[in-house]
Amino acid sequence: MTTIGIFGAAGRMGRAIAQVAADSGLGLAGGTDRDPAGEIAPGIAMTADTLALAEASEVLIDFSVPGALSAHLDACIAAKKPIVIGTTGLEPVHHALIDEAAVHIPVLQTGNTSLGVNLLAALVEKAAAGLGDDWDIEIVEMHHRHKVDAPSGTALMLGEAAARGRHIPLAEHSDRGRDGITGARTPGDIGFVALRGGSVAGDHQVIFATEGERIEIGHRAENRTIFARGAVKAARWLVGQPAGRYDMKGVLGL
Numbered sequence: 045m046t047t048i049g050i051f052g053a054a055g056r057m058g059r060a061i062a063q064v065a066a067d068s069g070l071g072l073a074g075g076t077d078r079d080p081a082g083e084i085a086p087g088i089a090m091t092a093d094t095l096a097l098a099e100a101s102e103v104l105i106d107f108s109v110p111g112a113l114s115a116h117l118d119a120c121i122a123a124k125k126p127i128v129i130g131t132t133g134l135e136p137v138h139h140a141l142i143d144e145a146a147v148h149i150p151v152l153q154t155g156n157t158s159l160g161v162n163l164l165a166a167l168v169e170k171a172a173a174g175l176g177d178d179w180d181i182e183i184v185e186m187h188h189r190h191k192v193d194a195p196s197g198t199a200l201m202l203g204e205a206a207a208r209g210r211h212i213p214l215a216e217h218s219d220r221g222r223d224g225i226t227g228a229r230t231p232g233d234i235g236f237v238a239l240r241g242g243s244v245a246g247d248h249q250v251i252f253a254t255e256g257e258r259i260e261i262g263h264r265a266e267n268r269t270i271f272a273r274g275a276v277k278a279a280r281w282l283v284g285q286p287a288g289r290y291d292m293k294g295v296l297g298l
């Protein structure tokens with residue numbers, strides 16, 4: 045039986061993951077949060093001791109905030125435990141920390157743990173590779189009013205997939221905010237638009253547009269359980285893998 049520890053356990057995703065883990069009969073070692081009060085499940089206490097949680101867990105799942113990532117990775121390295129990272133809003137400095145940690149332990153990082161979005165990313169890469177440079181690519185996402193980062197981790201993942209298909213670096217070809225007199229669209233750019241409102245769990249649409257026609261492919265998450273199930277599946281898969289950096293492809297067999 046896999047025993048899971050949750051970083052960010054009092055959050056929306058932390059609570060959903062604890063529920064899925066309990067429903068699947070998995071062990072829960074406990075959880076941390078900014079304010080580690082109360083229990084993450086009946087009889088399972090929150091703790092402020094990140095290292096003790098890592099030592100008590102077989103695998104850790106982190107859906108918290110980018111600012112906590114460094115401490116979470118340090119605890120997992122010290123305890124020699126694998127970690128699944130679902131937190132978004134990561135900057136290059138965080139990805140460098142993940143690469144460094146992956147030398148010592150298995151680390152799976154993804155902007156989206158659902159099967160549907162990971163399949164969508166594969167389709168986007170294929171479409172971007174097959175369509176010529178005269179097809180503009182725009183990525184539109186909508187999330188609930190509480191979301192703090194934009195574009196979403198998933199939108200960036202889809203942008204990376206499109207850029208891979210085109211053999212271009214996303215960082216040099218991304219347009220993340222249009223306002224005012226922007227000038228005409230820069231050929232080859234991948235555009236991002238973020239909408240926020242209500243309780244939307246996560247909608248993503250990728251639009252390929254050229255003269256006279258448009259292809260639109262997308263994904264709508266109806267609830268957080270799909271992300272929580274994916275995170276738990278990833279955690280079970282990661283136990284026993286060698287040190288290294290992983291995404292959801294191996295977990296989902298894509």
Ligand SMILES: NC(=O)C1=CN([C@@H]2O[C@H](COP(=O)(O)OP(=O)(O)OC[C@H]3O[C@@H](n4cnc5c(N)ncnc54)[C@H](OP(=O)(O)O)[C@@H]3O)[C@@H](O)[C@H]2O)C=CC1
Nearest residue numbers: 052054055056057077078108112130131132155156157271
């Ligand atoms: N990869 C995926 O498939 C998915 C990724 N996400 C991402 O997961 C993250 C969490 O989302 P969500 O649960 O909705 O957000 P929440 O804000 O509900 O949860 C984040 C939790 O982390 C806590 N936290 C803050 N600082 C620390 C710290 N130093 N140590 C431990 N916990 C801390 C927060 O506490 P407090 O509120 O008190 O600050 C909060 O309880 C986001 O980045 C989101 O984009 C979400 C869904 C799917």
Ligand SMILES: O=C(O)C1=N[C@H](C(=O)O)C[C@H](O)C1
Nearest residue numbers: 132155191196197198245246
């Ligand atoms: O914050 C969320 O809620 C979500 N965040 C992830 C993201 O940034 O892509 C995944 C999902 O869309 C929900």
